Amino acid sequence: MFGSGAWGAASVQQSKLSNGSPFLAAVDSGPPRQIVTVVYETGCKELPRGHVAAASLLEYLMLEGPVGKSNAEYRRELFLLNASISMSVAGRGVLLVVTAPPSTLKAALQISSELVQKPKLVEDQLQIAQQRSISRRRAQQQDMRFLTDLAAQRYLYPGHPDAYSCISKISDIQGLGLEALKSDWAVLTQPSRRAFGTVGPMPIAAVRTLIEATLLKDSKARYEAGAALEPATFRKPSSPSGTDVVLLEQPEAQDNQVLYIWPHALKADTADFATAEIAFTLLGGGFTGRLQQELREKRGLTYGAFADIDDELPQYIGASFAGGEKVARLIQELPQVYAAFVAEQQTDERIGIAKEALVTSFRESTELPLDSFLMALDARFYGRDPNAWRGRAERWAAVTKSGLEQFIRARMNSKPSYLIVAGDSKVLLPVLEQAGYAKESIKTLSADEL
Template identity: 25%
Template sequence: MTRFVAPLVAAVILAAPLHAEIEIAEVETPGGINAWLVEEHSIPFVALELRFKGGASLDLPGKRGATNLMVGLLEEGAADMDARAFAEKAESLAASFSFDVGDDAVSISAQFLTENKDEALALLRAALTQPRFDQDAIDRVRAQVVSMVRSDQQDPDFLVGQAFDAMVFGDHPYGSPIEGTEDSVTALTRDDLMAAYEGALARDRVYVGAAGAVSPEELAAMLDDLLGDLPETGLPQAPNVEVQTDAGVTVIPFDVPQSVAIFGHEGLARDDPDFFAAFVLNEILGGGGFEARLMEEVREKRGLTYGVYSYLVPKDHAALYLGRVSSANDRIAEAMDVIRDEWRKMAENGVTAEELESAKTYLTGAYPLRFDGNGRIANILVGMQMDELPVDYVNTRNDKVAAITLEDIERAAARVLQPEALHFVVVGQPDGVDSPSQ
């Protein structure tokens, strides 16, 4: 999606102070909207983050890509402004708006100077409550999406993710790209986009984070004015999915000199009691740069790849534990063998005391660096709410990391690492890799 970022706003973001400790105010508006706020008046600037739960997973059957296309049109004209007039107005206010969509949420970010607050919010309100969906804009943005869909089909990194998702999630919306297919996007009508808009942007699923020069009382008034005219309820959320994999390999033939692989199986939900221990465990296995075991064994010792990593993926309706690696076609099989071996060894033996202390030192030291601007703070506040974390989480998180023990890691490893279910999807022409799909 297009972003409007004025140089002055960017300078304000970069100049924002680093926050090691955060005071969060919980705000409830007279209209019943809840928000979290970090109030900071040292700079006359406000960042506002809106998150509507559901996202592309709300696409109706046969309408894949509708939410993505709809979100792309929110900045393409509103009220009495066409796309050009909307962009020019945002630029004149030194305001920044961005609109994006993921599997589980529609995300809307706004950043503006306090002196332009009223006009900036009026512009955003028009985009949210009076989108035009002009046919010429629909045709233009649709053409951009179709071009991207075609390009993706030539990208092995995209294809491997698409294939893994299709294998795991099937007909669930998670099982196909949020952009849709060329056929599904081409068939979308303006009525489809209106239905996606009304189903996704509703007050019963909105989460709000704000940071900057605004008081709780001012924020409450702003939000009721901004969001008060949205529908009260939207489409039902998508169903949950049970992830089932086996210790196999699926090969997608593709004529490239280097194969790319995604590997993984079921993960842990964000609210699982062992999630924190699994998070630290993953830092040691594949999330910690050059000190991680996978990087050490696959890259440093054997030179099989430039990079390999693993990561927890707690979606709203399913949880995965995934990793990714790429290697020359004649070496990918060896890289996969090493990954399987490290997966098994950590599942059986856990980690060393030295590895645990190193990971905890890094994670606790790096955490305050995330709070390096109002925009990022507002984004973190929204994420905390969607994950149902307590309001004091930012000030207790490092204590939780520091409290993780070897016993915690051992328990989490036995649960989250499943060598018997570790499945690889490979796109390329891998030598020595057999697949039932071939």
């Protein structure tokens, strides 16, 4: 059993079902409906690179219901049961979520089992799913903030599923045929790779019985854990200047996104990571962050600037955006503000405000039994200690002013390894050259290449 802490008061029990599948469960008497999750520990990491388009296509196709029922019949059946069924595919797994009142949960679970065993994988539905997926992808290609993040992930952590995020090229979406999709579905929904979970008002033993009678009835395959993933490795820069540049071409763009990236080697749920969280709250946390104060309020270069530390991919980021002539100054001055922050003296007042902001956010995200349950699922996905998150507030409280300043100067005192910019190359190339980056060292990508 996972222990209880000051927040996230519900205990999450961990046990095994009759076939050896992990079973996470928590009781929450508040909401009227029960949530049952099926976690297929597969995901896009187990598909060929050109097949990750299956993720978005299958998410759309699962909305149509199982073979033998029209979409209208499927939706009506769920409506009468006051139930919902959703599916999402990620780099590390597939999540099937069934929500229903206790009185209709068994029927809803049976429908979800039909949906997995007999999905409506037919040509006309595939074409509709492709159109929807392509439309969503084209919308993403117009979002430069999204593109700079995606470019950073793809380029800095090549091939790692935590960076790839199941986002595919439009050409891959168009090229994925029905037979390949059926094969991918079989890989993604292997019965032997299922873990289960539940949270809601029902007794845990009662939900276990229903899962055994419905979802395990379709297959008695013994549970097999997949191979553990190696952590993502940060690509080392090749530029003699120490900062590699990636330019995302957005012809005729009126705005420009700027993303600086520094690598780190910190492990989540450690004292050093807690110190880094406070540092980056001071540097880039909302309107009180140093980047926002300097770049927006004092210098008028942007409407927004922020910094953050990633706990899944080993990187710090500093990001902003600007149009016209302001982008030249922004590219030079964002790292200058970062460097000045590293050198400055921190105040007890600002540190206290940063700690309070982190604790408030933490309380809001961990106060319900469902929160504890989701964190236990997250820990399973990423191979983390399921109890470690409970000590975060204590780790923040233990950070001292001298320890914070020592950390900032020792761990954050370096040039950024990468600069990712998005915008019109006719504007950005001269700006980058003026900033000292040689044209031949700038890697230019189009949105279609991501």
